[in-house]
Amino acid sequence: xxxxLFVPDPEGRVPDASGYFGAFGGKFIxxxxxxxxxxxxxxxxxxKADPAFAAExxxxxxxxxxxxxxxxxxxxxxxxxxxxxxxxxxxxxxxxGSHKINxxxxxxxxxxxxxxxxxxxxxGAGQHGVATATACALFGLECTVYMGEVDTKRQALNVARMxxxxxxxxxxxxxxxxxxxxxxxxFRDWVANVDRTHYLFGTVAGPHPFPTLVRDFHRVIGVEARxxxxxxxxxLPDAALACVGGGSNAIGLFHAFLPDSGVRLVGCEPGGHGxxxxxxxxxxxxxxPGILHGSRSYxxxxxxxxxxxxxxxSAGLDYPGIGPEHSYLKxxxxxxxxAVTDDEAMQALRLLSRTEGIIPAIESAHALAGALEVGKELxxxxxxxxxxxxxxxxxxDTAARYFGLYDxxxxxxx
Amino acid sequence: MAGNIEGLNSVLAxxxxxxxxxxxxxxxxxxxxxxxGVRAITAMIEGGCDIVEVGLPHSDPVLDGxxxxxxxxxxxxxxxxxxxxxxxxxxxxxxxxxxxxxxxYWNPVDAYGVERFAADLAAAxxxxxxxxxxxxxxxxxxRKAAEQHGLATVFVVAPSSRDERLARITAAxxxxxxxxxxxxxTGTRESVGREAQDLVRRTRAVTELPVxxxxxxxxxxxxxxxxxxxDGVIVGSAFVKRLLDAPDLESGLDAVRTLAGELAxxxxxxx
Numbered sequence: 001x002x003x004x005l006f007v008p009d010p011e012g013r014v015p016d017a018s019g020y021f022g023a024f025g026g027k028f029i030x031x032x033x034x035x036x037x038x039x040x041x042x043x044x045x046x047x048k049a050d051p052a053f054a055a056e057x058x059x060x061x062x063x064x065x066x067x068x069x070x071x072x073x074x075x076x077x078x079x080x081x082x083x084x085x086x087x088x089x090x091x092x093x094x095x096x097g098s099h100k101i102n103x104x105x106x107x108x109x110x111x112x113x114x115x116x117x118x119x120x121x122x123x124g125a126g127q128h129g130v131a132t133a134t135a136c137a138l139f140g141l142e143c144t145v146y147m148g149e150v151d152t153k154r155q156a157l158n159v160a161r162m163x164x165x166x167x168x169x170x171x172x173x174x175x176x177x178x179x180x181x182x183x184x185x186x187f188r189d190w191v192a193n194v195d196r197t198h199y200l201f202g203t204v205a206g207p208h209p210f211p212t213l214v215r216d217f218h219r220v221i222g223v224e225a226r227x228x229x230x231x232x233x234x235x236l237p238d239a240a241l242a243c244v245g246g247g248s249n250a251i252g253l254f255h256a257f258l259p260d261s262g263v264r265l266v267g268c269e270p271g272g273h274g275x276x277x278x279x280x281x282x283x284x285x286x287x288x289p290g291i292l293h294g295s296r297s298y299x300x301x302x303x304x305x306x307x308x309x310x311x312x313x314s315a316g317l318d319y320p321g322i323g324p325e326h327s328y329l330k331x332x333x334x335x336x337x338x339a340v341t342d343d344e345a346m347q348a349l350r351l352l353s354r355t356e357g358i359i360p361a362i363e364s365a366h367a368l369a370g371a372l373e374v375g376k377e378l379x380x381x382x383x384x385x386x387x388x389x390x391x392x393x394x395x396x397d398t399a400a401r402y403f404g405l406y407d408x409x410x411x412x413x414x
Numbered sequence: 415m416a417g418n419i420e421g422l423n424s425v426l427a428x429x430x431x432x433x434x435x436x437x438x439x440x441x442x443x444x445x446x447x448x449x450x451g452v453r454a455i456t457a458m459i460e461g462g463c464d465i466v467e468v469g470l471p472h473s474d475p476v477l478d479g480x481x482x483x484x485x486x487x488x489x490x491x492x493x494x495x496x497x498x499x500x501x502x503x504x505x506x507x508x509x510x511x512x513x514x515x516x517x518x519y520w521n522p523v524d525a526y527g528v529e530r531f532a533a534d535l536a537a538a539x540x541x542x543x544x545x546x547x548x549x550x551x552x553x554x555x556x557r558k559a560a561e562q563h564g565l566a567t568v569f570v571v572a573p574s575s576r577d578e579r580l581a582r583i584t585a586a587x588x589x590x591x592x593x594x595x596x597x598x599x600t601g602t603r604e605s606v607g608r609e610a611q612d613l614v615r616r617t618r619a620v621t622e623l624p625v626x627x628x629x630x631x632x633x634x635x636x637x638x639x640x641x642x643x644x645d646g647v648i649v650g651s652a653f654v655k656r657l658l659d660a661p662d663l664e665s666g667l668d669a670v671r672t673l674a675g676e677l678a679x680x681x682x683x684x685x
Binding site for chain 1 (some may be wrong): 521571572573579594
């Protein structure tokens with residue numbers, strides 16, 4: 001069982017020994033963090049070789065998280081996707097409500113192995129923060145979560161959940177007061193407290209080995225989904241879709257399909273008010289290669305290398321960087337990335353809610369909106385797999401305001 | 415035109431010959447404005463700094479505490495560009511003759527173009543660069559450009575650096591070694607811990623380069639303490655704070671000059 005739940009990339013294609021996926025990745029960190037980051041890498045290598053680690057993680061994933069997650073066909077939603085068949089990988093049904101728990105449990109076990117007693121994390125939508133606070137409660141670890149002040153307001157439910165779980169939540173007031181700034185502040189904390197603290201990084205970005213390690217802990221998504229869709233549909237999908245902020249749920253879904261050249265891998269980026277308006281966070285669509293948060297990848301920046309402020313209605317995707325492996329997959333042409341606007345995502349959120357009784361997170365709704373488009377391109381013979389990375393409870397305030405649900409006379413109430 | 419690494423080396427050698435530590439001051443360019451920033455940096459040198467580091471403000475200063483973050487914000491909101499930073503280096507050097515280094519994060523240099531940055535910094539009379547988020551493993555392209563243009567590459571070492579890494583880092587560096595006195599970001603501290611002295615001792619064991627200590631030093635007493643065991647004392651946030659706290663620019667410049675004078679006395683206080 002454990003062999004199917006913890007499945008590091010078996011072929012070891014990328015990254016190379018320096019943590020590079022082609023031209024992207026690496027380790028751009030201050031000297032003060034080199035020893036700690038190297039320790040994480042060394043401990044991860046030891047853990048991978050230790051059957052007891054895989055067994056303990058597998059037990060947690062089954063009996064705590066509830067894996068494998070379901071694969072749900074959504075025919076009423078699919079009527080709006082050109083009649084293609086659409087299956088959702090239900091990461092929203094995991095304990096804590098998103099895919100984030102997969103990585104968090106793996107890294108929490110590493111934290112214990114390293115003998116560290118304190119965990120810090122960044123969070124955008126709060127899903128990674130909630131998952132981290134959950135694992136820290138489970139393992140008796142001290143927990144501090146950094147969250148941009150803007151995000152603490154738009155994701156207030158998750159702030160309350162983290163505090164209920166015993167975590168300290170620090171609202172970050174620097175910069176754009178969103179995910180990027182939360183990561184900056186977490187790095188500052190880590191430099192000062194590295195002796196006893198593990199930085200439980202939440203996405204497939206950051207310095208090597210984080211892009212690899214986080215990917216490996218999420219590979220289970222695609223490994224399960226590939227098997228499930230073969231059983232249910234009798235063939236591989238024409239396309240696998242996921243939203244991309246930092247890119248963790250997308251890499252988790254995509255990775256098991258990399259060798260399947262007939263499966264298009266489609267990442268849906270936050271297009272905000274539209275890429276042309278400049279108010280977006282579509283890093284792969286509109287960015288250029290640069291260094292942010294410890295690795296080389298596409299970033300949103302000006303010609304002086306200053307990171308520009310991203311925008312998305314979705315706190316979890318509101319990030320001007322992207323994991324280096326996505327940059328690599330884009331450049332070699334193995335994956336494609338398209339921007340989905342706020343409006344398209346919100347319409348898809350409402351559509352799935354009303355056709356299937358599933359309220360997705362705004363993040364995941366970007367992938368659903370992408371599926372509506374790709375389905376129309378493929379037509380009725382198409383078969384789509386969409387990662388439903390999280391549930392939408394946390395977004396009900398944003399959605400209610402967007403659709404005017406608080407106002408009986410509001411247009412959206414119709 | 416070649417950069418001023420020789421000027422940097424000779425100032426450090428002169429301080430050593432005087433049996434004192436060198437005083438290294440830091441201020442970001444463009445703070446509070448580009449023109450007034452040049453005045454502040456000049457005041458720092460006139461007050462007694464032997465060497466200065468001009469910060470190239472970055473949108474994401476992950477190694478800086480709140481004081482320098484605030485100054486960087488002010489500079490960036492004021493529209494400071496890399497060309498302004500290089501001009502600041504040139505004007506400060508021309509006005510005082512002191513060696514002037516640039517300190518920044520790697521992405522601005524990468525975006526500007528490594529070769530172009532080194533060439534422009536050298537042409538302005540710059541003495542070198544400190545790039546704290548560029549580890550030695552990723553530094554080859556920069557080091558080649560720096561060497562070609564007569565610029566020093568100053569690496570940062572930390573209390574967590576193991577001895578074999580210290581040897582590797584210092585072998586690749588030139589000018590001096592920046593020893594971080596503690597594990598943390600920039601900012602003033604109540605005291606400079608014993609970690610700094612231990613790190614300087616371990617660094618000295620593997621290199622002939624001068625070792626300057628930074629992070630946390632803010633007053634003459636701390637400067638004197640660090641000067642007992644280090645070749646140089648680096649002060650940044652305390653200067654920035656003088657400018658931030660001043661009611662107007664002139665009194666801020668006076669405060670910067672006064673602090674530099676006090677620190678200069680401190681680095682001469684070897685017992």
